[in-house]
Structure formats: C-alpha cells, structure tokens
Amino acid sequence: MTTTTRGAAVTGAVGSAHTRVEGRDKVTGAARFSGEVPFAELTHGWLVLSTVARGRIRSVEDGPVLAMPGVLTVLHHENAPRVDIDYMGMLGRPNPILGIFQHDRVPFAGWPVALVVAETSEQAREAAEALVVRYDEEPHDVAFRAGRPDAYTPQDSPLVQAETEKGDLEAQLAASAVVLEAEYTTPEEHHNPMEPHAATARWEGGRLDVIDSNQGSTWVAGELAQLFSLDPASVRVRSEHVGGAFGSKGLSPHQVAAVMATTVLQRPVRVVLTRRQMFSLIGYRSPTAQRIRLGADADGRLRALDHQAQSLTSTVYEFVESSAVLGRVMYDADAHHTLHRLVRLDVPTPTWMRAPGEAPGSFALESALDELAEKCGMDPIALRVRNEPGTAPVSGLPFSSRNVLACYEEGARRFGWAGRDPRPGLRREGRWLLGTGMAAATYPSGVGPSTAAVTAEPDGTFTVRINAADVGTGARTAMALVAADALEVEADRVRVRIGDSDLGPAMIAGGSMGTRSWGWAVTIAANELRELLALGDGIPPEGITARSNTAEAIGALAQQERHSFGAQFAEVAVDEDTGEVRVRRLLGIFAAGTIVNPLTARSQLVGGMTWGLSMALHEEAVRDQASGGHVGADLVGYHYAAHADVPVIEADWVDDPVPGDPVGIKGIGEIGIVGVAAAIANAVWHATGVRHRNLPIRPDRVLRAADEARRRAAGGARGA
Amino acid sequence: MTPSTSSAITLNINGEKYLLPVDHRTTLLDALREHLDLTGSKKGCDQGQCGACTVLVDGRRALSCLQLAVAAEGRVITTIEGVADGDRLHPVQQAFLDLDGFQCGYCTPGQICSAIAVIEEHAAGWPSAATDDLRPDAGVPALGAEEIRERMSGNLCRCGAYVSIVQAVARAAEAAGSEDKEAVA
Numbered sequence: 001m002t003t004t005t006r007g008a009a010v011t012g013a014v015g016s017a018h019t020r021v022e023g024r025d026k027v028t029g030a031a032r033f034s035g036e037v038p039f040a041e042l043t044h045g046w047l048v049l050s051t052v053a054r055g056r057i058r059s060v061e062d063g064p065v066l067a068m069p070g071v072l073t074v075l076h077h078e079n080a081p082r083v084d085i086d087y088m089g090m091l092g093r094p095n096p097i098l099g100i101f102q103h104d105r106v107p108f109a110g111w112p113v114a115l116v117v118a119e120t121s122e123q124a125r126e127a128a129e130a131l132v133v134r135y136d137e138e139p140h141d142v143a144f145r146a147g148r149p150d151a152y153t154p155q156d157s158p159l160v161q162a163e164t165e166k167g168d169l170e171a172q173l174a175a176s177a178v179v180l181e182a183e184y185t186t187p188e189e190h191h192n193p194m195e196p197h198a199a200t201a202r203w204e205g206g207r208l209d210v211i212d213s214n215q216g217s218t219w220v221a222g223e224l225a226q227l228f229s230l231d232p233a234s235v236r237v238r239s240e241h242v243g244g245a246f247g248s249k250g251l252s253p254h255q256v257a258a259v260m261a262t263t264v265l266q267r268p269v270r271v272v273l274t275r276r277q278m279f280s281l282i283g284y285r286s287p288t289a290q291r292i293r294l295g296a297d298a299d300g301r302l303r304a305l306d307h308q309a310q311s312l313t314s315t316v317y318e319f320v321e322s323s324a325v326l327g328r329v330m331y332d333a334d335a336h337h338t339l340h341r342l343v344r345l346d347v348p349t350p351t352w353m354r355a356p357g358e359a360p361g362s363f364a365l366e367s368a369l370d371e372l373a374e375k376c377g378m379d380p381i382a383l384r385v386r387n388e389p390g391t392a393p394v395s396g397l398p399f400s401s402r403n404v405l406a407c408y409e410e411g412a413r414r415f416g417w418a419g420r421d422p423r424p425g426l427r428r429e430g431r432w433l434l435g436t437g438m439a440a441a442t443y444p445s446g447v448g449p450s451t452a453a454v455t456a457e458p459d460g461t462f463t464v465r466i467n468a469a470d471v472g473t474g475a476r477t478a479m480a481l482v483a484a485d486a487l488e489v490e491a492d493r494v495r496v497r498i499g500d501s502d503l504g505p506a507m508i509a510g511g512s513m514g515t516r517s518w519g520w521a522v523t524i525a526a527n528e529l530r531e532l533l534a535l536g537d538g539i540p541p542e543g544i545t546a547r548s549n550t551a552e553a554i555g556a557l558a559q560q561e562r563h564s565f566g567a568q569f570a571e572v573a574v575d576e577d578t579g580e581v582r583v584r585r586l587l588g589i590f591a592a593g594t595i596v597n598p599l600t601a602r603s604q605l606v607g608g609m610t611w612g613l614s615m616a617l618h619e620e621a622v623r624d625q626a627s628g629g630h631v632g633a634d635l636v637g638y639h640y641a642a643h644a645d646v647p648v649i650e651a652d653w654v655d656d657p658v659p660g661d662p663v664g665i666k667g668i669g670e671i672g673i674v675g676v677a678a679a680i681a682n683a684v685w686h687a688t689g690v691r692h693r694n695l696p697i698r699p700d701r702v703l704r705a706a707d708e709a710r711r712r713a714a715g716g717a718r719g720a
Numbered sequence: 721m722t723p724s725t726s727s728a729i730t731l732n733i734n735g736e737k738y739l740l741p742v743d744h745r746t747t748l749l750d751a752l753r754e755h756l757d758l759t760g761s762k763k764g765c766d767q768g769q770c771g772a773c774t775v776l777v778d779g780r781r782a783l784s785c786l787q788l789a790v791a792a793e794g795r796v797i798t799t800i801e802g803v804a805d806g807d808r809l810h811p812v813q814q815a816f817l818d819l820d821g822f823q824c825g826y827c828t829p830g831q832i833c834s835a836i837a838v839i840e841e842h843a844a845g846w847p848s849a850a851t852d853d854l855r856p857d858a859g860v861p862a863l864g865a866e867e868i869r870e871r872m873s874g875n876l877c878r879c880g881a882y883v884s885i886v887q888a889v890a891r892a893a894e895a896a897g898s899e900d901k902e903a904v905a
Binding site: 019020022023024025026027028029030031032033035036038120121122123126191192193194195196241242243244245246272274275471472473474599600602603604606607608609610611614634635636640641642643644646648649 | 743745746750753754757758759760761762763764765766767769770772799800801804809813814816817818820822823824825826827828829832850865868869870872873874875876877878879880881882883884885886
C-alpha cells in the first residue's frame with residue numbers, strides 16, 4: 001500500500017493532551033531501564049570508594065578478595081586500563097573523576113578507588129566491603145561559609161560569565177531613598193533520581209555496546225570514545241528509559257568502570273551505583289552564600305542592584321553555580337552588578353541540578369525583592385511591574401518574547417491576590433498562622449544542534465529517528481506530536497525512536513533545551529518529507545526518508561534574549577509552637593512559548609514546583625567536618641518531599657508566541673522550580689513577620705526565629 | 721562439611737511457581753530482578769526508604785528489598801507484572817496512565833502496588849495517621865486526598881508526580897467503591 005498525505009491534512013496534535021506513548025509499558029512494569037537488560041555471561045561490578053577525604057592510596061590489598069567465591073577481578077590504580085582525560089568534549093573538558101584508577105591521589109571522601117567484579121552482585125558486594133584499602137591521610141578542609149578569604153572569581157567560560165557590571169553602585173546606593181542589604185544561604189542539595197545510575201558494557205562484533213541511563217547518549221558515546229581512544233563509530237550507547245536525571249546523568253565513574261572491566265574480562269559487566277554512592281559520584285548542587293544589595297527610589301524604582309553569589313567547587317575541577325544570573329534578565333537598575341565567587345574544598349565536584357543557578361539565585365533575589373517591597377510599602381507584584389525592563393538589563397538585547405506581566409496578572413487573578421493585606425502576622429486559624437507570598441521566575445530558552453530522520457513507511461505509518469533522551473519529560477510523545485503536525489497526519493501514525501547513539505547526533509536532555517532542539521530538527525525533516533510525498537511518486541519498500549541538521553540554522557538565529565518567564569504564588573501555614581511549616585497551595589503561571597503536550601507539560605511544571613517546595617522546607621545534605629563525608633547519605637538522612645508534604649499544586653500558562661522564532665518552543669524543565677522557595681519564604685514572612693534567609697526553613701529555625709522575635713518584643717516593651 | 725550458602729526454593733509469583741536456587745543473601749527484590757527476569761519491581765535505594773520495590777505479599781504491601789528470598793517461600797507474591805487482568809489494565813494502572821500519574825516511571829510499579837493495597841486497607845477500615853476519628857465504631861474513613869497522601873508516603877517520587885498520583889488513586893478508589901456498591905445491590 002502506498003499512502004501519501006495529500007487530501008485530508010490533519011494538524012492540531014501540538015497543544016492537545018496525549019498520554020505517554022510508553023505509558024502502558026511503565027504502568028505494567030514492561031519498560032526496561034538500563035540495569036534491567038539481561039545478557040548471557042553477565043558479571044557484576046561494585047565500586048569501592050575512599051573513606052578518607054584527602055590523601056594517597058598506600059595499598060589496595062586485593063589478594064584476599066581475589067580468593068573470595070566468584071570474584072573475577074579487582075581493578076584499581078595499579079592495574080586498571082589507562083584512559084585519556086585530556087580532551088575537549090561536547091560540553092567542555094571532562095571532569096577528572098572520569099579518570100578513575102589512574103593515580104593514587106584521593107581528593108575527597110567517596111572518590112572511586114577500586115572496582116570489584118564477580119559472578120553475582122552478592123559476591124561482588126561482599127568482596128567490595130571486604131577489600132582493605134590503606135591510605136596516607138592528609139588534612140582536609142570541607143568548610144563552606146560566606147566570606148572565606150580564599151574565595152576567588154572564576155574565569156569566564158562559554159557557560160558562565162563570572163561578573164557583569166554597569167554604573168556606579170555605591171553612588172546609586174547612596175542616592176537611594178530605600179536600601180536593602182541581606183545575606184541568604186542555600187544548602188548542598190542532591191538530585192537523587194529514583195533510578196540509580198547503571199551501565200552495562202560489553203564488546204559485541206568489534207564495537208563497544210553500552211546500555212546506560214543518561215541524558216544524552218550522543219554525548220556519553222562521544223566521551224567514552226575519547227576516554228578510551230576509540231573510533232567514535234565503534235561506540236554505541238543506548239538509553240531507552242531513564243528513571244529521572246535532573247542534571248545528574250551525564251558521564252560518571254560507573255560507565256568508565258564498566259567499560260574498563262568488560263575490556264579486561266571480555267564479558268558483559270554491569271555497574272550499578274548504590275544510593276549512598278550517588279552522594280559522592282554524580283555531582284550535586286553546591287551550597288551558596290549570597291549577598292544582595294538593592295537601592296530604590298521611594299516609589300520602588302531600582303537605582304542599584306548588586307547580587308554576589310559564592311559557591312564551592314572541588315580541588316580537581318571547576319564548576320560555578322551561577323546564582324547571580326537572574327538579575328541580568330529580570331530587573332534593570334542604574335547601577336547593576338552581578339558576581340560569582342568560588343571556594344575550592346576537598347569535596348566532590350558539584351554539577352548542574354534542576355535550574356542550575358536560577359534555583360538558588362531566585363531564592364535570594366526574589367526574597368530580597370519582597371523585603372524591598374515591604375520597605376517601600378508596596379505590593380510585591382507592583383514593585384516588580386515598576387521594574388519591568390524594555391530590553392535585557394545587562395546585554396541590552398531585545399527579548400524574543402517576555403510575557404511575565406501576563407503571568408503576574410493571571411496568577412494574581414487565579415490565586416486571589418487582590419485585596420491581600422500586606423501586613424505580616426495577622427491571620428490565624430487555630431494553631432496555624434497563615435500567609436501568602438509570590439515570586440517571579442525565569443530560565444533561558446537555549447538550543448543545541450541536532451540531527452533527525454523521518455521516514456514514510458510503505459504501510460502508511462511514519463518513523464521519527466532522533467537521539468533524544470526521555471528522562472520523564474515525555475520526549476517520545478512530544479516528538480510524535482511535533483512530527484504529526486509537520487506531516488499533517490494523526491499522531492498515532494507516527495512512531496518515535498530515541499535513546500540510541502546510532503540514531504545520529506542530537507542535543508542532550510538538559511538545560512530545558514531538549515524539546516526545543518529536537519523539535520526543530522524533527523520539524524525540518526518532517527516538512528521536507530511532506531514535500532517529497534506531495535510529489536506523489538509512491539513509497540518504495542524501504543520507505544522515503546528525509547533528514548535534517550539544525551547546526552546552520554542555529555548559527556543563523558537572531559541575537560536575542562530568549563527566556564521563559566513565570567509567576568509563583570504560595571500559601572503557607574506556620575505553627576510557631578512546633579516550628580512546622582505546611583504549604584497549603586502553590587500556583588505557577590508560566591509564559592514558556594508553545595506548550596507541546598499540555599498533559600505532560602503540566603506534570604513537568606508541577607514537578608518543578610514540587611522541587612521548589614522541597615528545596616524551601618526539606619532538602620539539605622549535611623557534611624561532617626571531621627570525616628569530610630556526609631551524615632546520613634541516604635533517602636532518610638536526605639529527605640525530599642514525600643506525598644504527605646505536597647498539597648494542591650496548580651500550573652498553567654499564558655499564550656506566549658515568539659515572533660520570528662523558527663520553533664516557538666521554549667522548554668519547561670527548569671522554570672517550574674525557579675522562585676518557588678522565595679514565594680514560600682515570603683509567605684512564611686507574611687504569616688509570621690519573620691524573614692527566613694537560610695534554607696531549608698526547618699522547624700528549629702522557625703522556633704528560634706519566633707523565640708528571638710518574642711524576646712525582641714518583650715525587650716522593646718520593657719524599654720518603652 | 722562446608723556450610724551451605726544457597727538453597728533451592730519455590731516462589732509463588734503472579735500465580736506461577738518458580739523453582740530456583742538462591743544465595744541466602746539474595747533479597748526477594750534481587751530474586752525477582754536478577755534471577756526471574758521480573759524487572760518491574762524497582763531498586764531505588766535497596767534499604768527500605770523509597771518504596772520503589774513494593775510488591776504484594778499475601779495481599780499486603782511489602783518492601784521486597786527488605787525480605788530475603790528464602791523467607792518468601794510459601795507466600796503468595798504479586799508484582800506489577802501480575803496486577804493487570806491479561807490485556808486489561810488494573811483500574812489503578814489505568815488511572816495512572818490516564819491522569820499522568822508518573823513521569824520517568826521508575827517509582828511507578830511501587831506506587832501502583834502500594835495504591836492497590838491502600839485502597840484495600842482503607843476499604844477494610846484500617847485507619848491511618850490522617851484519620852480523624854479512630855473510635856472502633858467510627859466506620860470506614862473517607863478516602864480523601866489527605867488520607868491518600870498519608871498512606872502513600874512510603875513511596876517516594878523524585879519527578880514530583882504526587883499531585884497526579886493522588887488524583888489517580890482517588891479515581892481508582894472511587895471506581896472500586898462503586899463496583900462494590902453494584903455488587904451489593
């Protein structure tokens with residue numbers, strides 16, 4: 001049968017709700033994640049991590065362990081295959097943690113020192129726990145605090161501009177009728193995707209074949225080829241289902257370890273991280289110490305904005321948590337200064353975690369705006385509206401679209417913001433003090449080069465090939481909808497293949513760039529295919545395929561500031577006798593370009609907001625200064641929001657056309673979390689009259705703050 | 721004589737009998753995933769903190785990572801692979817699918833097994849920490865959102881799908897409730 005698309009053209013798939021195409025597999029348990037693909041002769045690797053925070057490995061006593069039942073090999077710095085970490089990868093130089101077992105140095109607690117491989121996971125685990133590693137320990141320093149004298153300003157990189165500056169800050173602060181100066185801190189936070197990182201590697205027909213869980217198999221395959229000096233065409237990485245990622249699933253030691261071991265043993269090797277190991281091997285969000293100074297006229301117009309953010313990095317690699325970038329987009333001022341500072345400590349290297357930069361940065365800046373509104377006697381929304389810039393405050397470039405005002409308006413209407421009494425500490429319901437708060441949100445809408453192929457099959461169906469990663473976003477479904485509209489056919493005639501480096505290079509699922517990047521490539525290929533089919537020559541048995549590559553088109557994009565925007569609203573209840581803070585409801589309204597699949601988009605935005613709630617009230621990794629490792633590196637020691645913590649959360653969006661943009665899709669993975677912690681902290685102030693500038697807002701902090709407020713009130717009364 | 725470190729056991733899973741030799745250290749979860757190729761039950765923490773490995777043992781929810789396989793002999797075990805009726809999804813599965821009660825899908829089998837048990841526990845009159853009236857004659861508490869959140873709190877979801885999971889459990893419970901009423905009538 002030959003079918004062309006002439007005749008009944010169908011569009012409208014994009015923008016209408018579709019359940020996930022792989023949904024049935026996921027609710028029946030049929031979907032196989034990376035550690036679940038069976039192989040004959042499979043062996044199991046178990047990593048052994050350093051127990052000291054700094055020093056040298058004196059010896060790895062592998063003899064007794066090699067004699068244990070089932071143990072096949074123990075890899076460590078004296079016998080492991082060599083790898084090359086001196087290369088430039090897709091996202092820059094590799095993190096030296098990929099160079100496992102190459103030297104005897106230990107730069108932090110939880111550094112990989114050995115891999116034990118055995119016939120079964122039980123044997124590997126017992127042998128790994130029995131392995132004796134001796135160290136020459138050196139003193140370590142893991143103390144992150146504001147204003148460390150050894151803090152430095154990092155060099156600019158393609159990813160982060162360290163400092164921006166315009167105007168005379170001190171002069172503008174001096175000329176301001178209202179000045180706010182405050183310091184904010186956020187703790188170390190961990191991604192903790194539900195699926196632990198897992199890779200199975202084997203040599204098959206002269207090629208390295210890796211089943212992995214990652215955010216981009218083009219990226220992982222390319223890096224593995226570099227690390228092991230292999231022809232890129234001889235490396236295949238597949239990642240069909242990914243059990244959450246949030247920035248943590250790129251290159252990690254487990255993939256390198258699995259490839260080393262399969263090369264040594266010539267049998268398939270699976271390496272799965274334990275939950276505890278994830279705390280030191282996959283990156284995390286750096287703690288931050290942020291100082292904000294705002295100066296304004298009496299009517300709230302900003303004269304000065306200064307946002308300085310300190311974060312940490314390891315001694316082996318530099319990562320900047322770009323917390324100060326928010327003000328470069330959100331608010332203009334006559335004098336404007338943003339600065340990142342870093343401290344190098346004996347800790348693992350941080351990495352991207354959901355809304356890197358904007359998540360902690362928005363807590364500080366959007367809390368500060370609320371404090372300024374209080375000082376100016378203004379409504380927090382009115383203050384933001386007054387400071388709405390025409391063009392981007394720092395770059396001066398026009399915005400591709402900026403519908404944040406519509407978000408404020410729609411959010412205020414739906415939340416019931418009008419008539420809110422701004423005075424704090426007035427509303428009580430039984431033991432609960434009630435308050436409301438809001439914050440703005442923004443996140444860049446980036447794009448990366450991708451290739452795609454769309455094939456018209458002889459049976460009237462279509463196959464889209466794009467090396468996307470579905471980390472829970474619904475990428476398969478989204479690409480089916482995008483392709484269906486471009487082909488002008490029903491979405492159920494389109495099947496989508498993703499998660500395989502053999503499909504050709506494509507952007508990673510990260511930085512809210514996936515759907516925009518892949519959607520662009522799929523649209524171009526599908527449009528071309530539709531035109532080919534319109535010629536009506538019939539479809540041969542092998543089908544007709546059109547291909548695309550967006551690299552050139554991306555290079556030709558107009559210079560504009562491209563961002564998503566949003567407004568977050570929160571209502572909280574605070575019990576000042578127990579210190580408990582309960583979020584009663586959250587509402588987020590977003591302007592994020594074309595929303596491809598409303599069903600899954602709402603899930604993703606609500607998920608981001610759930611992260612914001614969790615960040616505001618719960619998440620905090622505690623580092624033991626004496627050992628340099630974590631206290632309670634598990635899901636009880638590190639609590640993130642559970643069912644009982646999460647109330648009604650609503651997310652919705654306003655129309656956000658992007659004039660002249662070839663895609664119109666902006667990306668929504670990050671923006672849901674941005675501003676939520678500030679909206680909650682602002683609501684806690686509205687409830688109690690106490691500002692919480694340190695996250696998370698733990699019960700002990702609420703109690704201490706309430707005690708101090710009572711003491712001050714009593715002291716003030718005595719004084720009067 | 722060397723002490724034996726493994727045994728041949730028979731497990732009753734999803735109505736099938738499986739005879740398998742297991743290392744005594746093997747958990748029920750690893751027996752399912754590594755030995756029986758039933759990989760629907762997930763390993764999120766391997767220490768009873770996340771709920772991803774939840775299965776039904778003799779009809780009640782249990783964390784399969786905290787049970788040794790050898791101790792599961794003689795029990796009736798139901799995993800996510802066994803809750804549907806052939807091609808017809810269990811109402812809880814259908815509600816998760818329709819209401820998008822998941823994102824990455826890794827916690828989903830545990831959430832669904834847990835939810836199936838929650839609906840039964842509730843129907844049987846078991847109270848929870850969110851139940852207001854605990855008197856023995858108070859009757860079955862209403863299965864509102866607060867009750868579902870409390871009862872489901874042993875199942876973590878990092879994607880943050882809780883809001884739609886609660887809606888899905890409520891919808892499935894409602895359907896189960898009306899079926900019961902029909903059966904009585």
